[in-house]
Amino acid sequence: xxxxGLRFLQSCLxxxxxxxxxxxxxxxAPGNFLDEVRLNPQISSQTLARLRExxxxxxxxxxxxxxxxxxxxxGELGFSFAYNSPVAPLLLSRARITLLLTGSAMLISWxxxxxxxxVTAEKRTGWFDSGSSFVTALLLATPDVTLALGLLLFAIRxxxxxxxxxxxxxxxxxxxxxQIKDIAIHLLGPLLVLVLVSLPTxxxxxxxxxxxALESPCVRAARAHGIARSRIxxxxxxxxxxxxxxxxxxxxxxxxxxxSLLVEVVMSWPGLGPFLLEAxxxxxxxxxxxxxxxxxxxxxxxxxxxxxxxxxxxxxIRTERLA
Amino acid sequence: xRVGKKATTLLLLVAALHISxxxxxxxxxxxxxxxxxxxxxxxxxxxxxxxxxxxWHWRPSVxxxxxxxxxxxxxxxxxxxxxxxxxxxxxxxYKVFGMFSSSRHLFGVEPPTKIALLGSDGYGRDVxxxxxxxxxxxxxxxxxxxxxxxxxxxxxxIAAGYYGGWLDALVMRCLDLFLALPWLYLLFAIRxxxxxxxxxxxxxxxxxxxxxxVGWARPARLIRGVVLSGKERGYVLAARGFxxxxxxxxxxxxxxxxxxxxxxxxxxxxxxxxxxxxxxxxLGLGVGEPAPSWGNMLSTIQQYDVMIxxxxxxxxxxxxxxxxxxxxxxxxxxxxxxxxxx
Amino acid sequence: xxxxxxxxxxxxxxxxxxxxAHTQGRWWQRxxxxxxxxxxxxxxxxxxxxxxxGESGAGKSTLAMCLVGLLEPDAGEIxxxxxxxxxxxxxxxxxxxxxxxxxxQDSAGALNPRMSAAEIVEEPLVIAGEESRLRRQRALRAMxxxxxxxxxxxxxxxxxxxxxxxxxxxxxxxxLEPKLxxxxxxxAGLDLSIQGQISNLLLDLQSEHNLSYLCISHDLAHVGxxxxxxxxIHQGKITGGNRAPQAIDQPRERxxxxxxxxxx
Numbered sequence: 001x002x003x004x005g006l007r008f009l010q011s012c013l014x015x016x017x018x019x020x021x022x023x024x025x026x027x028x029a030p031g032n033f034l035d036e037v038r039l040n041p042q043i044s045s046q047t048l049a050r051l052r053e054x055x056x057x058x059x060x061x062x063x064x065x066x067x068x069x070x071x072x073x074x075g076e077l078g079f080s081f082a083y084n085s086p087v088a089p090l091l092l093s094r095a096r097i098t099l100l101l102t103g104s105a106m107l108i109s110w111x112x113x114x115x116x117x118x119v120t121a122e123k124r125t126g127w128f129d130s131g132s133s134f135v136t137a138l139l140l141a142t143p144d145v146t147l148a149l150g151l152l153l154f155a156i157r158x159x160x161x162x163x164x165x166x167x168x169x170x171x172x173x174x175x176x177x178x179q180i181k182d183i184a185i186h187l188l189g190p191l192l193v194l195v196l197v198s199l200p201t202x203x204x205x206x207x208x209x210x211x212x213a214l215e216s217p218c219v220r221a222a223r224a225h226g227i228a229r230s231r232i233x234x235x236x237x238x239x240x241x242x243x244x245x246x247x248x249x250x251x252x253x254x255x256x257x258x259x260s261l262l263v264e265v266v267m268s269w270p271g272l273g274p275f276l277l278e279a280x281x282x283x284x285x286x287x288x289x290x291x292x293x294x295x296x297x298x299x300x301x302x303x304x305x306x307x308x309x310x311x312x313x314x315x316x317i318r319t320e321r322l323a
Numbered sequence: 324x325r326v327g328k329k330a331t332t333l334l335l336l337v338a339a340l341h342i343s344x345x346x347x348x349x350x351x352x353x354x355x356x357x358x359x360x361x362x363x364x365x366x367x368x369x370x371x372x373x374x375x376x377x378x379w380h381w382r383p384s385v386x387x388x389x390x391x392x393x394x395x396x397x398x399x400x401x402x403x404x405x406x407x408x409x410x411x412x413x414x415x416x417y418k419v420f421g422m423f424s425s426s427r428h429l430f431g432v433e434p435p436t437k438i439a440l441l442g443s444d445g446y447g448r449d450v451x452x453x454x455x456x457x458x459x460x461x462x463x464x465x466x467x468x469x470x471x472x473x474x475x476x477x478x479x480x481i482a483a484g485y486y487g488g489w490l491d492a493l494v495m496r497c498l499d500l501f502l503a504l505p506w507l508y509l510l511f512a513i514r515x516x517x518x519x520x521x522x523x524x525x526x527x528x529x530x531x532x533x534x535x536x537v538g539w540a541r542p543a544r545l546i547r548g549v550v551l552s553g554k555e556r557g558y559v560l561a562a563r564g565f566x567x568x569x570x571x572x573x574x575x576x577x578x579x580x581x582x583x584x585x586x587x588x589x590x591x592x593x594x595x596x597x598x599x600x601x602x603x604x605x606l607g608l609g610v611g612e613p614a615p616s617w618g619n620m621l622s623t624i625q626q627y628d629v630m631i632x633x634x635x636x637x638x639x640x641x642x643x644x645x646x647x648x649x650x651x652x653x654x655x656x657x658x659x660x661x662x663x664x665x
Numbered sequence: 666x667x668x669x670x671x672x673x674x675x676x677x678x679x680x681x682x683x684x685x686a687h688t689q690g691r692w693w694q695r696x697x698x699x700x701x702x703x704x705x706x707x708x709x710x711x712x713x714x715x716x717x718x719g720e721s722g723a724g725k726s727t728l729a730m731c732l733v734g735l736l737e738p739d740a741g742e743i744x745x746x747x748x749x750x751x752x753x754x755x756x757x758x759x760x761x762x763x764x765x766x767x768x769x770q771d772s773a774g775a776l777n778p779r780m781s782a783a784e785i786v787e788e789p790l791v792i793a794g795e796e797s798r799l800r801r802q803r804a805l806r807a808m809x810x811x812x813x814x815x816x817x818x819x820x821x822x823x824x825x826x827x828x829x830x831x832x833x834x835x836x837x838x839x840x841l842e843p844k845l846x847x848x849x850x851x852x853a854g855l856d857l858s859i860q861g862q863i864s865n866l867l868l869d870l871q872s873e874h875n876l877s878y879l880c881i882s883h884d885l886a887h888v889g890x891x892x893x894x895x896x897x898i899h900q901g902k903i904t905g906g907n908r909a910p911q912a913i914d915q916p917r918e919r920x921x922x923x924x925x926x927x928x929x
Contacts, residue, residue, distance in 0.1 A: 010499075025513055146637075257505035258508065261508065292508050560735060
């Protein structure tokens with residue numbers, strides 16, 4: 001348990017480090033966004049005064065960072081100039097939407113990739129394996145931009161899927177169940193793209209891990225004992241392969257988040273992606289920092305979750321003691 | 324170092340790709356910024372191997388498109404203006420490597436007829452030419468950013484692995500920090516805080532710097548691992564016993580051990596970096612008009628009518644596929660090689 | 666060769682009270698020490714061979730590393746050729762340390778697989794800054810001395826057998842004209858006939874260049890043939906001082922040491 005506690009502490013420190021890093025980038029920016037803010041007629045002088053007081057606009061970087069930390073403690077996470085509101089509520093609503101997309105993409109891609117990887121690891125020759133490696137190679141080589149745009153074209157042409165967005169206009173007044181169905185069908189497009197984008201690497205890694213496990217001495221001994229193939233797969237090889245795979249989890253989550261950014265923008269899924277892009281084009285500093293922090297939170301949280309799984313799954317980590 | 328036949332052929336292919344990108348001016352029949360308001364969103368030219376009398380020629384002819392019909396955007400071929408395609412023609416001047424000027428192009432057709440192998444875009448610019456020029460930008464930003472990442476990563480990785488102690492701890496913490504951020508978010512964040520509208524030349528350098536510096540963490544970690552195990556090898560200890568300096572050990576014994584890791588990482592990183600540049604340009608954060616990047620050429624597809632009607636505008640999205648395929652094959656060939664090599 | 670034949674017997678190496686401890690555990694955990702070397706006393710006379718015998722983990726390799734200067738001892742002193750190693754620094758120390766050479770057990774690991782045989786052998790001279798023509802000549806001469814034809818100078822380590830690799834390592838060690846050569850389990854892993862060849866080579870080289878050997882082994886049979894004296898090391902301590910090889914009966918020795926250790 002101490003191991004997990006340590007990892008948790010490390011994650012918190014990491015997040016702090018990320019926030020410092022983000023702030024440093026603000027400092028490195030040429031041109032003073034503060035002047036731009038001051039010139040913006042949409043921001044009232046009261047807001048300006050409050051900003052100056054709460055966020056230390058005229059003060060040096062270190063002071064501004066401390067002010068920002070206070071606002072995090074207050075639950076505000078900074079102030080958005082474009083939306084004229086604290087960042088936190090905006091961020092939370094968007095983050096939920098991204099989580100919906102990313103979470104379901106992760107679930108579905110692992111659900112598909114696991115059996116696929118296991119089967120191709122078992123039968124290493126034959127048309128299924130070569131066909132599958134061709135398909136994965138092709139998918140891997142296709143940029144996610146092309147996939148997303150292609151899906152949009154398909155949606156427009158065939159009219160089976162909505163072409164972007166999260167909800168239809170008409171859905172707002174309908175019942176709860178119909179609203180959920182509406183969101184679900186809007187989710188399909190981006191979900192499909194994300195799954196297609198992440199499948200190839202996942203399948204390859206699972207296949208490689210399973211092959212390593214199947215060729216290991218313990219599994220070979222089990223086969224020599226005459227244990228049934230399916231039992232070997234599930235009870236021996238898979239647990240052995242799970243160690244590298246769980247470690248892969250964090251890596252995979254990072255690339256999934258990055259992929260979702262693009263997919264959300266292209267397919268108008270109103271998550272963190274379009275939000276970040278807007279903020280960049282509008283030079284909305286605190287939103288940018290907040291969004292990056294959130295993405296980092298997802299990633300670090302996911303990695304921590306992976307560590308927990310690893311702890312549960314791999315007895316070697318639990319009993320690791322130095323002699 | 325030996326990389327094997329398969330990897331060598333693939334490396335040659337990659338080199339050929341980059342060299343032809345450098346000669347973009349020669350291969351592309353037209354300048355990338357030359358507009359032609361008479362030929363907006365014109366379809367690709369049809370190559371006619373059979374002339375008006377019905378005879379077959381080896382040399383295809385191309386006809387000029389003219390806007391005859393009342394419907395905007397519908398072009399018809401003007402049979403009066405069909406001219407043969409020639410090789411090594413004289414056309415508009417361009418510069419090779421920014422130094423030598425020339426006006427010879429690989430192929431072309433005499434004006435006023437235009438050969439548009441991939442049609443023209445919203446300003447009447449030849450898409451094929453823009454594609455070829457765009458390859459310079461996209462391919463080389465990947466390559467140069469990779470070089471930067473590897474340089475930085477190798478330096479820090481070797482130093483951290485060799486010297487250990489506080490330097491190692493510091494580098495590892497920085498590494499964890501950079502790996503804790505999803506890379507595209509980090510890229511966006513850094514790009515966000517740099518001026519949005521600057522000249523394409525400056526953007527190119529900026530993009531390479533940013534993409535390259537964001538990605539130092541993964542190669543650094545791998546190289547550190549190699550150095551950690553490598554510095555305990557017998558021959559390194561023996562060389563220390565002969566009184567070798569740290570620098571000698573790192574240069575003569577440890578650095579060669581990293582070569583295979585560096586090469587494999589290069590093959591893996593370049594497609595990611597090309598994609599990063601394309602993504603940034605696609606979203607308007609990278610190279611801007613009029614400079615052609617495969618990314619900003621793709622962004623016009625986001626308009627409904629372009630996506631539906633003008634299929635040739637999809638070219639940049641599809642030309643990436645064979646490029647990535649080659650890099651993928653190269654990566655696995657090098658990886659397989661690395662597993663067996665010493 | 667019994668000790669009595671050596672006319673000028675003076676110690677080329679004296680080790681007094683050498684201690685080295687390894688600490689285990691991260692900084693936030695309770696640390697505890699493993700005493701690799703505990704008050705080691707050794708004497709080696711010029712031109713003779715001292716065998717250091719002990720089981721795995723007894724501290725033999727740690728001692729070898731301390732002698733060559735790859736590890737710093739915690740306490741005690743090493744007197745080589747009449748000079749105290751601990752007192753020397755920089756260039757002086759480097760020059761003296763070059764006169765002590767170490768040959769490893771794992772010949773494949775001790776040779777850089779990317780370098781050719783000649784490059785491996787001449788490396789000490791490269792580091793010392795010798796001119797390229799001269800060092801190539803000396804390297805080839807050293808190869809001939811150990812029985813490797815100079816025509817093999819372009820071969821890589823993986824193209825040589827275990828015995829040939831060991832010869833290469835010996836040739837390399839000889840290049841700096843050392844006075845003391847530490848042989849760390851050099852015969853382990855070789856067939857019996859090859860062991861014999863290498864032992865003979867070492868004996869010839871010893872009489873030719875008046876070398877002193879410190880042979881480290883876990884098996885008395887390996888070194889019993891050509892050692893003048895034997896010291897037994899057990900859990901970091903030397904038990905019983907230098908003795909003639911015939912006086913050592915290894916299995917009994919282990920029981921004796923264990924009893925001695927337990928009894929205090």
